[in-house]
Amino acid sequence: MEENTQKKTPRRRSTRQRRVILDVLRSTKSHPTADWVYEQVRQEIPNISLGTVYRNLKLLRDLGEVMELSFGSTYSRFDGNPELHYHFRCVDCDRVLDVDIPAVEELEQEVRDRHGWEVFTHRTEFYGRCRQCSRQREQTPTK
Numbered sequence: 001m002e003e004n005t006q007k008k009t010p011r012r013r014s015t016r017q018r019r020v021i022l023d024v025l026r027s028t029k030s031h032p033t034a035d036w037v038y039e040q041v042r043q044e045i046p047n048i049s050l051g052t053v054y055r056n057l058k059l060l061r062d063l064g065e066v067m068e069l070s071f072g073s074t075y076s077r078f079d080g081n082p083e084l085h086y087h088f089r090c091v092d093c094d095r096v097l098d099v100d101i102p103a104v105e106e107l108e109q110e111v112r113d114r115h116g117w118e119v120f121t122h123r124t125e126f127y128g129r130c131r132q133c134s135r136q137r138e139q140t141p142t143k
Ligand code: ZN
Pocket: 090, 091, 092, 093, 094, 095, 129, 130, 131, 132, 133, 134
């Protein structure tokens, strides 16, 4: 009986870890880094390691439960919404915001038709300055 319980523990633990990580990601629209997710998850599971959080994020990404957004050479951001949608990155405050226009899925067909490649998905990112940062700039007198 006791042996049985011990055998089951690791699997149950990893299921719980994954669920908590997913809940944390789905509860925010901020497209956080793995470190941020780790800090939140730790409040629920104090002994979890950053490596475990990272591994689970990659696994959830492979399962199509979350999206990983990598921006060049910097660290990845994660998105609890795995549906195809676009993002806007503010070059001043570094925030990543959802773009509220529908993804243009026809683009994939166009590329397929033009090149004969199999296209699985596409990603589009917009770069610029968010409203908040624009306002701040207007209010700060330039030297
Ligand atoms: Zn900004």
